[in-house]
Amino acid sequence: xxxxxxxxxxxxxxxxxxxxxxxxxxxxxxxxxxxxxxxxxxxxxxxxxxxxxxxxxxxxxxxxxxxxxxxxxxxxxxxxxxxxxxxxxxxxxxxxxxxxxxxxxxxxxxxxxxxxxxxxxxxxxxxxxxxxxxxxxxxxxxxxxxxxxxxxxxxxxxxxxxxxxxxxxxxxxxxxxxxxxxxxxxxxxxxxxxxxxxxxxxxxxxxxxxxxxxxxxxxxxxxxxxxxxxxxxxxxxxxxxxxxxxxxxxxxxxxxxxxxxxxxxxxxxxxxxxxxxxxxxxxxxxxxxxxxxxxxx
Amino acid sequence: xxxxxxxxxxxxxxxxxxxxxxxxxxxxxxxxxxxxxxxxxxxxxxxxxxxxxxxxxxxxxxxxxxxxxxxxxxxxxxxxxxxxxxxxxxxxxxxxxxxxxxxxxxxxxxxxxxxxxxxxxxxxxxxxxxxxxxxxxxxxxxxxxxxxxxxxxxxxxxxxxxxxxxxxxxxxxxxxxxxxxxxxxxxxxxxxxxxxxxxxxxxxxxxxxxxxxxxxxxxxxxxxxxxxxxxxxxxxxxxxxxxxxxxxxxxxxxxxxxxxxxxxxxxxxxxxxxxxxxxxxxxxxxxxxxxxxxxxxxxxxxxxxxxxxxxxxxxxxxxxxxxxxxxxxxxxxxxxxxxxxxxxxxxxxxxxxxxxxxxxxxxxxxxxxxxxxxxxxxxxxxxxxxxxxxxxxxxxxxxxxxxxxxxxxxxxxxxxxxxxxxxxxxxxxxxxxxxxxxxxxxxxxxxxxxxxxxxxxxxxxxxxxxxxxxxxxxxxxxxxxxxxxxxxxxxxxxxxxxxxxxxxxxxxxxxx
Numbered sequence: 001x002x003x004x005x006x007x008x009x010x011x012x013x014x015x016x017x018x019x020x021x022x023x024x025x026x027x028x029x030x031x032x033x034x035x036x037x038x039x040x041x042x043x044x045x046x047x048x049x050x051x052x053x054x055x056x057x058x059x060x061x062x063x064x065x066x067x068x069x070x071x072x073x074x075x076x077x078x079x080x081x082x083x084x085x086x087x088x089x090x091x092x093x094x095x096x097x098x099x100x101x102x103x104x105x106x107x108x109x110x111x112x113x114x115x116x117x118x119x120x121x122x123x124x125x126x127x128x129x130x131x132x133x134x135x136x137x138x139x140x141x142x143x144x145x146x147x148x149x150x151x152x153x154x155x156x157x158x159x160x161x162x163x164x165x166x167x168x169x170x171x172x173x174x175x176x177x178x179x180x181x182x183x184x185x186x187x188x189x190x191x192x193x194x195x196x197x198x199x200x201x202x203x204x205x206x207x208x209x210x211x212x213x214x215x216x217x218x219x220x221x222x223x224x225x226x227x228x229x230x231x232x233x234x235x236x237x238x239x240x241x242x243x244x245x246x247x248x249x250x251x252x253x254x255x256x257x258x259x260x261x262x263x264x265x266x267x268x269x270x271x272x273x274x275x276x277x278x279x280x281x282x283x284x285x286x287x288x289x290x291x292x293x294x295x296x297x
Numbered sequence: 298x299x300x301x302x303x304x305x306x307x308x309x310x311x312x313x314x315x316x317x318x319x320x321x322x323x324x325x326x327x328x329x330x331x332x333x334x335x336x337x338x339x340x341x342x343x344x345x346x347x348x349x350x351x352x353x354x355x356x357x358x359x360x361x362x363x364x365x366x367x368x369x370x371x372x373x374x375x376x377x378x379x380x381x382x383x384x385x386x387x388x389x390x391x392x393x394x395x396x397x398x399x400x401x402x403x404x405x406x407x408x409x410x411x412x413x414x415x416x417x418x419x420x421x422x423x424x425x426x427x428x429x430x431x432x433x434x435x436x437x438x439x440x441x442x443x444x445x446x447x448x449x450x451x452x453x454x455x456x457x458x459x460x461x462x463x464x465x466x467x468x469x470x471x472x473x474x475x476x477x478x479x480x481x482x483x484x485x486x487x488x489x490x491x492x493x494x495x496x497x498x499x500x501x502x503x504x505x506x507x508x509x510x511x512x513x514x515x516x517x518x519x520x521x522x523x524x525x526x527x528x529x530x531x532x533x534x535x536x537x538x539x540x541x542x543x544x545x546x547x548x549x550x551x552x553x554x555x556x557x558x559x560x561x562x563x564x565x566x567x568x569x570x571x572x573x574x575x576x577x578x579x580x581x582x583x584x585x586x587x588x589x590x591x592x593x594x595x596x597x598x599x600x601x602x603x604x605x606x607x608x609x610x611x612x613x614x615x616x617x618x619x620x621x622x623x624x625x626x627x628x629x630x631x632x633x634x635x636x637x638x639x640x641x642x643x644x645x646x647x648x649x650x651x652x653x654x655x656x657x658x659x660x661x662x663x664x665x666x667x668x669x670x671x672x673x674x675x676x677x678x679x680x681x682x683x684x685x686x687x688x689x690x691x692x693x694x695x696x697x698x699x700x701x702x703x704x705x706x707x708x709x710x711x712x713x714x715x716x717x718x719x720x721x722x723x724x725x726x727x728x729x730x731x732x733x734x735x736x737x738x739x740x741x742x743x744x745x746x747x748x749x750x751x752x753x754x755x756x757x758x759x760x761x762x763x764x765x766x767x768x769x770x771x772x773x774x775x776x777x778x779x780x781x782x783x784x785x786x787x788x789x790x791x792x793x794x795x796x797x798x799x800x801x802x803x804x805x806x807x808x809x
Binding site for chain 1: 572584
């Protein structure tokens with residue numbers, strides 16, 4: 001009790017955030033019950049019919065399910081494999097830069113794309129990649145090649161999706177690693193130099209081990225995000241030509257659940273995905289606990 | 298002392314934030330309780346004999362930023378003058394507003410909404426079944442009887458009528474073909490009458506303007522709904538014009554193959570842009586305004602819009618080219634996709650019925666479209682002419698609320714046309730001549746029926762859209778078209794068609 005009284009300012013500061021989490025993350029969990037019913041919007045939650053696992057069964061039995069789960073997993077894993085190391089490499093590169101002013105400028109420029117909305121980026125990409133009016137294809141044509149149909153064929157979709165994501169998030173995510181880098185004791189570098197290590201060996205044996213705790217924690221968190229592929233970009237860049245790879249769980253749920261009006265079905269799908277994400281995080285955490293010292297819990 | 302000040306300030310800050318957040322949401326969603334009539338002379342001005350007693354209803358409408366809703370719009374005043382009903386307009390705050398209103402049970406008396414919303418919420422009990430109250434709404438009954446298309450669209454599979462769909466202002470949703478008349482005249486070209494002529498004239502234009510894509514459209518695959526009628530079909534389900542009681546699936550018709558072949562030829566020869574699939578409005582206007590395209594398809598109002606933006610030259614309505622058959626056809630557009638419903642838990646149902654009966658009556662049509670003589674228009678040379686305050690059609694909406702959601706049910710499009718430039722009136726006269734005899738609107742299904750085919754429909758659509766795109770791009774040779782049509786059956790096409798056929802039979806039976 002005395003601790004509460006003493007820390008009441010901090011608790012007050014924390015209060016809005018706690019309230020937000022309570023209202024927008026915990027209370028809505030009650031809505032999971034909707035997935036076990038044939039939800040009637042007008043009658044409400046208490047008066048709708050209970051159907052048990054019907055919607056879950058419908059989803060997993062439909063041949064669509066595996067295609068969209070595959071698409072979501074592939075996009076999620078590609079994103080993870082490319083977007084996760086990128087900020088680390090970027091942070092190390094920034095760390096090694098000598099000219100302070102130039103470094104500050106490049107760093108700031110690298111953060112900026114993060115604040116653009118997905119809608120803006122998708123519209124810009126559609127314009128840039130257009131085979132008839134896009135700037136990128138004009139450059140390709142000036143070299144004498146045929147214009148590439150970036151968005152009109154399914155082959156390029158994953159590259160564009162993941163590439164634009166790396167471009168957007170690498171700078172911002174590197175901030176955490178930059179902060180971790182500053183905690184490395186400079187004496188370790190001196191010791192390494194005295195032992196004859198060049199720049200590259202120093203990076204390998206001093207820098208990287210120094211930020212391993214940060215890497216591991218973020219790795220676990222990101223593993224949980226693999227299935228949360230962003231709706232906006234997949235929806236806006238997707239079309240009839242690349243539907244085979246661009247239709248993911250969230251666009252499917254949007255089409256059938258929200259446009260089609262089956263809230264229960266949409267909820268059932270989302271709950272299934274959330275359960276899988278949770279499994280990912282638990283497994284990752286167990287592994288990390290066995291292998292190293294850092295883990296989320 | 299310092300600590301106390303800190304606590305106090307942060308507490309105040311928190312409270313202030315919460316108050317401002319709460320009050321903001323309150324003011325935008327709660328209807329105002331005061332209902333002052335805007336025209337005190339209304340009782341003496343009305344032309345009809347003794348008005349029924351005054352009433353107030355609330356109506357939910359979209360919030361259009363292009364014509365911000367106003368309480369003192371003339372359109373609301375005329376309703377009050379004619380029916381003694383004061384209408385409180387509540388605007389939606391986003392696409393989820395209707396769902397929120399339904400789930401909270403806190404619905405306004407009248408709701409203006411799309412038929413899809415009715416399909417979603419109607420069977421759940423949110424809206425009043427109007428078929429039981431037709432005796433109170435003789436004008437609505439007459440309106441529906443005179444428009445069998447609309448009556449079919451509003452009658453649910455089990456006979457209920459949950460909404461009344463508007464009519465009259467839908468002309469702007471008609472897709473048309475148009476072309477650069479000045480370019481054609483400059484090179485002595487004639488507008489094509491068939492798709493073959495369309496091909497040759499496009500090739501000629503490409504030779505004259507090598508950097509252009511003479512033939513262009515911006516609605517991607519959806520444009521097939523406009524190309525289809527020129528070949529005598531729609532790509533998906535529609536009633537056979539030769540036998541409207543039977544549903545057919547357009548892609549199974551050999552005409553569909555011809556259509557896709559043409560599109561593939563155009564793309565191969567560089568006569569239409571490679572990114573026809575992902576074009577957006579902005580790119581379309583650029584193509585048209587910079588002489589990069591000369592023949593296109595768009596909503597009918599775009600002819601006037603683009604003519605205003607072209608630095609030189611003019612666009613003119615083009616009679617649709619014939620693909621197959623002997624008559625040129627445009628898709629049967631021009632219908633409205635908006636209407637009104639009454640909340641089932643409304644406390645002012647009688648007033649709501651009276652309101653609907655007025656806006657769907659002949660008198661309501663006249664007044665809500667034109668206004669009053671001497672006030673908004675004058676008779677000049679035997680024809681009605683709006684006063685000078687209205688310079689273009691959109692002014693009718695902005696200044697007086699004419700032709701906005703909730704202010705009309707039956708609209709006289711001549712009122713809109715009266716303000717359209719003389720030179721741009723031609724397309725509105727021409728377009729209706731070429732309308733295909735049937736629409737491709739699917740018949741209404743019960744919610745169980747709809748649920749049973751949701752996934753099938755989605756898969757079928759994904760399949761044909763993906764494959765047709767491949768055929769057009771040439772990724773799949775046209776020799777495989779017949780195999781593709783056979784593959785359609787694998788997607789439960791017959792099951793879906795049979796279900797829709799039952800629904801159509803039921804609809805026809807209900808109409809008798």
